[in-house]
Amino acid sequence: MSRNARINGLLLLVVVALAVLPLALGLGDHKEEPFAGADGEAETAITEIEPDYEPWFSPLYEPPSGEIESALFALQAALGAGVLGYYFGLRRGRRQGAPRADESGAEGA
Amino acid sequence: MVPVSQETGQGVSTIHEVLERVCPAMHIAEGFLPPAHAVAWGVASAPFVVHGVRSLTREVREHPESTLLLGASGAFTFVLSALKLPSVTGSCSHPTGTGLGAILFRPPVMAVLGTITLLFQALLLAHGGLTTLGANVFSMAVVGPWAGYAAYRLSRRSGLPLMAAVFAGAFVADLSTYCVTSVQLALAFPDPSGGFLGALGKFGTIFAVTQIPLAVSEGLLTVLVMRLLTQSSGGELARLGVLVAGKSSRAVAR
Numbered sequence: 001m002s003r004n005a006r007i008n009g010l011l012l013l014v015v016v017a018l019a020v021l022p023l024a025l026g027l028g029d030h031k032e033e034p035f036a037g038a039d040g041e042a043e044t045a046i047t048e049i050e051p052d053y054e055p056w057f058s059p060l061y062e063p064p065s066g067e068i069e070s071a072l073f074a075l076q077a078a079l080g081a082g083v084l085g086y087y088f089g090l091r092r093g094r095r096q097g098a099p100r101a102d103e104s105g106a107e108g109a
Numbered sequence: 110m111v112p113v114s115q116e117t118g119q120g121v122s123t124i125h126e127v128l129e130r131v132c133p134a135m136h137i138a139e140g141f142l143p144p145a146h147a148v149a150w151g152v153a154s155a156p157f158v159v160h161g162v163r164s165l166t167r168e169v170r171e172h173p174e175s176t177l178l179l180g181a182s183g184a185f186t187f188v189l190s191a192l193k194l195p196s197v198t199g200s201c202s203h204p205t206g207t208g209l210g211a212i213l214f215r216p217p218v219m220a221v222l223g224t225i226t227l228l229f230q231a232l233l234l235a236h237g238g239l240t241t242l243g244a245n246v247f248s249m250a251v252v253g254p255w256a257g258y259a260a261y262r263l264s265r266r267s268g269l270p271l272m273a274a275v276f277a278g279a280f281v282a283d284l285s286t287y288c289v290t291s292v293q294l295a296l297a298f299p300d301p302s303g304g305f306l307g308a309l310g311k312f313g314t315i316f317a318v319t320q321i322p323l324a325v326s327e328g329l330l331t332v333l334v335m336r337l338l339t340q341s342s343g344g345e346l347a348r349l350g351v352l353v354a355g356k357s358s359r360a361v362a363r
Binding site: 007008015018021022028030053055056062069074077082083088092095 | 139140141143144177180183184185186187189191192193196197198199200229231232233235238239240298322326329330332333334336337340341342
């Protein structure tokens with residue numbers, strides 16, 4: 001493995017560790033709902049700070065279930081990852097193709 | 110679920126519970142800013158987005174070859190803001206991904222790309238919202254990119270290596286977004302006893318603690334993508350002023 005690839009791998013490893021450690025160490029155990037991250041909770045929270053507060057607008061479309069919502073989040077991540085993958089793939093292909101194109105151009109001349 | 114009937118302002122524990130439950134959602138939920146606040150943040154964000162659309166169209170017209178990299182920057186924001194990651198506080202939150210584009214294309218462009226991401230989430234995921242779009246755009250697509258860009262430039266000027274500056278930019282862009290969100294919430298929902306500053310102190314403390322590891326993750330991922338870019342798109346980075354032209358990408362990548 002080249003030094004470059006090792007550094008990239010190490011960066012990814014640290015990111016994964018940062019995400020996994022709170023789970024592995026059980027840092028969410030003191031909460032009723034560990035590792036919740038829902039907007040629904042934020043809504044309840046503001047209602048608790050200001051019990052009289054009434055949200056005056058509701059979302060035009062709400063995913064009917066948590067499953068659909070995570071599907072849509074996955075779709076968002078997949079779209080982004082797809083475009084990023086396309087970009088880097090295209091660049092790599094062009095870079096690899098460039099010398100070959102030069103060669104064939106030279107042969108043809 | 111804690112019953113909503115709990116009284117407000119009943120000491121720190123209640124407020125902390127409340128705040129811990131506000132903080133996981135970075136984007137302020139639909140209908141959860143009073144109309145006056147919603148309008149004010151919309152008015153504050155609008156000029157930045159309009160200016161951003163102008164700089165984006167100018168960039169694409171003058172340098173059509175940068176369209177792909179612009180797309181990649183938007184895609185990075187898309188991926189990162191869909192990644193809900195667990196944090197040390199036992200809550201989940203997600204990074205923003207706006208630092209990369211701000212460093213590459215300057216912050217105005219990110220006002221547009223960030224707004225697109227927020228619109229997608231508001232319309233399809235009921236995450237964030239249309240009435241709170243102005244406030245969310247202001248935190249994630251305006252302040253985050255500008256603060257991150259400033260941190261990046263300052264780090265570069267003070268002689269830090271490129272990748273350290275990129276890390277600083279992405280870290281600050283991520284963290285400042287959440288700071289602004291807590292200011293916005295504190296303005297709308299001041300603490301019954303401590304007022305605006307009281308609410309801000311509490312919001313800010315918890316936001317920061319939850320977000321710091323995520324901001325580190327975002328910084329590392331941005332460095333990773335920038336390293337891949339220096340290897341694959343050195344010419345383009347040189348044109349954008351990120352890499353010094355003529356210097357080998359290898360030397361700078363370190």
